[in-house]
Structure formats: C-alpha cells, structure tokens
Amino acid sequence: xxxxxxxxxxxxxxxxxxxxxxxxxxxxxxxxxxxxxxxxxxxxxxxxxxxxxxxxxxxxxxxxxxxxxxxxxxxxxxxxxxxxxxxxxxxxxxxxxxxxxxxxxxxxxxxxxxxxxxxxxxxxxxxxxxxxxxxxxxxxxxxxxxxxxxxxxxxxxxxxxxxxxxxxxxxxxxxxxxxxxxxxxxxxxxxxxxxxxxxxxxxxxxxxxxxxxxxxxxxxxxxxxxxxxxxxxxxxxxxxxxxxxxxxxxxxxxxxxxxxxxxxxxxxxxxxxxxxxxxxxxxxxxxxxxxxxxxxxxxxxxxxxxxxxxxxxxxxxxxxxxxxxxxxxxxxxxxxxxxxxxxxxxxxxxxxxxxxxxxxxxxxxxxxxxxxxxxxxxxxxxxxxxxxxxxxxxxxxxxxxxxxxxxxxxxxxxxxxxxxxxxxxxxxxxxxxxxxxxxxxxxxxxxxxxxxxxxxxxxxxxxxxxx
Numbered sequence: 001x002x003x004x005x006x007x008x009x010x011x012x013x014x015x016x017x018x019x020x021x022x023x024x025x026x027x028x029x030x031x032x033x034x035x036x037x038x039x040x041x042x043x044x045x046x047x048x049x050x051x052x053x054x055x056x057x058x059x060x061x062x063x064x065x066x067x068x069x070x071x072x073x074x075x076x077x078x079x080x081x082x083x084x085x086x087x088x089x090x091x092x093x094x095x096x097x098x099x100x101x102x103x104x105x106x107x108x109x110x111x112x113x114x115x116x117x118x119x120x121x122x123x124x125x126x127x128x129x130x131x132x133x134x135x136x137x138x139x140x141x142x143x144x145x146x147x148x149x150x151x152x153x154x155x156x157x158x159x160x161x162x163x164x165x166x167x168x169x170x171x172x173x174x175x176x177x178x179x180x181x182x183x184x185x186x187x188x189x190x191x192x193x194x195x196x197x198x199x200x201x202x203x204x205x206x207x208x209x210x211x212x213x214x215x216x217x218x219x220x221x222x223x224x225x226x227x228x229x230x231x232x233x234x235x236x237x238x239x240x241x242x243x244x245x246x247x248x249x250x251x252x253x254x255x256x257x258x259x260x261x262x263x264x265x266x267x268x269x270x271x272x273x274x275x276x277x278x279x280x281x282x283x284x285x286x287x288x289x290x291x292x293x294x295x296x297x298x299x300x301x302x303x304x305x306x307x308x309x310x311x312x313x314x315x316x317x318x319x320x321x322x323x324x325x326x327x328x329x330x331x332x333x334x335x336x337x338x339x340x341x342x343x344x345x346x347x348x349x350x351x352x353x354x355x356x357x358x359x360x361x362x363x364x365x366x367x368x369x370x371x372x373x374x375x376x377x378x379x380x381x382x383x384x385x386x387x388x389x390x391x392x393x394x395x396x397x398x399x400x401x402x403x404x405x406x407x408x409x410x411x412x413x414x415x416x417x418x419x420x421x422x423x424x425x426x427x428x429x430x431x432x433x434x435x436x437x438x439x440x441x442x443x444x445x446x447x448x449x450x451x452x453x454x455x456x457x458x459x460x461x462x463x464x465x466x467x
Contacts, residue, residue, distance in 0.1 A: 049074040051089040055098030060105040060415040060430035073437040076463040106150025106438030108418035111378025114140040120348040120384040129198045133161035139332030141176030143388035148456035150438040151178040156199040159183035180222040188231035206235035213243040226253040271301040277360040294372035301374045307395045308380035314353035317385030328389045377413040393453040407450045437463040
C-alpha cells in the first residue's frame, strides 16, 4: 500500500466449514449475499489419496515441463510424482484428469493487504475495522485461494485480526492461502498526530520500539514492517531491526523514494517494498550501496509491486474496466459491503498516470537486477484496482509483457523462490514428493501465455481440493 493510502483518514464471526452438507449451506448463502451462487468450495475428504493424471507438469524446480504427468497426493502431502508411463495410479485413489492443462505449484503473493476488499479508497475502509477479522480478511483470503494463490504475506493489518484468520486457515476452518503476516507496521507518529489507523502500531522511544517489536514477535508474526522510519530516531530504528533479527525475522520497509532506500540500507533492513518514480533512475551512490550490500550480505530483497500505486496498472484501473464488476471480486462479502465498494468505484477519480512511469519502472527494475538484488513477486493486493481475485495474475502478466521477463523465471519467482525467501522451501514452492500438496492447474500454457493464470481450473491446498 502506498504511503498516500496508508495515512488516509480513519473513518460476527464469518466463515463456514466447507464439507459435507455445509457446502450446500455456503452456496445458498451466496445467493442471499450476492444475488447469485458463489463458486463451490469443496474440501477434499482426507481418506483415499488423489491422483492428478495427464497434464503437463511445471514443477517449479527449474526442470523442463513433463508431459503426461501423474501426481499422487495422500493427506496433505505430495506422495509421488511421475508420468502415465512410469507411475500407475494405485487402487482406491480418486483420479482427476488434468489432460489439456498445465499443472504447477500453488502461487505466492508476497505483498498483500487482506483487509481492504477492493475498495478504491482503502483509507475510507477503516470504518469497518471491527469487521476485518470476521468478514473482510476471510473474504479476501478465500478470493485469493480461488485465484490459485496458496500462500501470501500480509504486510499491514491489525495483529489480532490477521493472526486469528491465519490460525483458522491453518486449522482448516476457513478456506484461504497459507498466511505469513506482519501484523501492524511499526510507525512513528508525526508531531501533534493523535489518531492512527489500525494497520499501524505507533512507537515512542527505543524502549517502546523494542517492546512493541517483541509483542508482535511473541504474538506470532512472520516478518516485521517499519513505516515512517525517517521520523524515528536512530535508536528506535536499531531497536526494531535488532530485535527482529535476533528472533530470526526479516524487516521490511518502503523503498519508494531515494531517501527511504538510503535510510533502509543504513538500517540493515531485509526487504524493500514498492518502487518510486521520484527520480528517473537510482543515483550512483545508491547503486554502489546496493552492490556493497549484495556482496557483503545478508541478502537484499525487493518487492517492487509494479502494477500498483499509480504505476503500470494505473491507466487500466483509471478506465474503470469491466473486471471491477466481476462477481468473484466480492465472494464472501455481505451485500452492504459489496454496495459500498461499488459505490466507491463509481465515485473514483484517479490521478492521471505519469507518461514516464513505465520507462522509470523498467529502468529501476533493471538496475536492481544489475546490482544483484533478489526480486520478490508481490502485488500490493488491496490497493486501488488490485482485487484479490485478479491482482496476482495481472502483475505476473506485467512482469512478462511490460518488463520483458521470461515466463518460466517469473513462475519460479511466484513459487519456489518465494517459498525460499520466506524460509519455507523445505515444504512449499515446488511439486516434489514430501512437500505440502499445494497444486493448481490452468488451461493453456503459462510458459507461453502467462495470463492463463487468470482462470485456474483446479486449486488444491494442503491436499484439500477447493476448485
């Protein structure tokens, strides 16, 4: 989320168990809330195994695609991987044909904001912060899962709300991707500022900054995010970074301006978020500092979110495209919230995109790669036009079509490399025996037309089939 959106003025329990007869109840609920049935979300019975048979397999490891693949799943893990010629389907397995489809690991999106539900003015959405835990985070999580996204990193939300949904998803009580969460970003208030939205946690002094960081880590966050670092004292910044690193957690902060980048490198942060167009390219001192950090370590990551915040999707979003009305954008939301989001879009008056934005983004991304920075795939889902159901595939398309990256490399960034960045690649990110069964299948060939990711025909997370 951009700084402008983050500082806009502030202004139950939802969910069901998706198995047996409650699937019918869920579908009926969809009729009441949205006026049409919601897509069926089916939980795989954890008894006999599943066999995915016949599709072309992109396993995420960098190996060439395998034709006529067979993937055996038992429980929540991948049991074996082979081909029709080498791996017979055992008796008792449910055989699911993937003929004509490309099978690949579940996708990752490492910059999301599950609280926002697609409203074009996220700051106005905080009038609903009491519903984040019970309604909006579960709805966005479900929408992302149905888009084939099986793991996400949420980078600013009230801790109690997002960590509760994270637990419910992990326990199988809510449909959604595996959630890695920062909780609220640690932020320094401006002088005389008295109010703050709930996705931020104010700090005041080094001791308080250290204590707030410990509180988040003790609550179970997976990453610590810093906001308005330039307002903090050196002691406050050091307290946050040192406490997080002592507990083995990365620190993320914005890198939209040259000043933020210089400061973040001084602080020793791990992962910059966003990309700015305040300068046409990174200055020589920034490039030198990036190269020094990459050479000396630890690794430096950057999640550029190239579609969001007035960048590569700006003109498209400003045209108010038909995708805004896709009913899947509103899956799981009650009718009043749907109406509010749609009214927000009707009133939306976007700023005109800068004509040089694409040129600057392409140049700066090229500089990141020249310096050896690890690019991370994340979309800023939740910001204006970055709908949970569409954000991931749309940004993947930008990485290929506009930035010129090879589709196989982009898919690797969206799968195994993303899992490795979160130190989760032992269990996630590729279709290999022993790993969690996070598997999707799409029509067509994403190695040739990556936008086929828009319509997954099959979604399995931890061995449970949801689509």
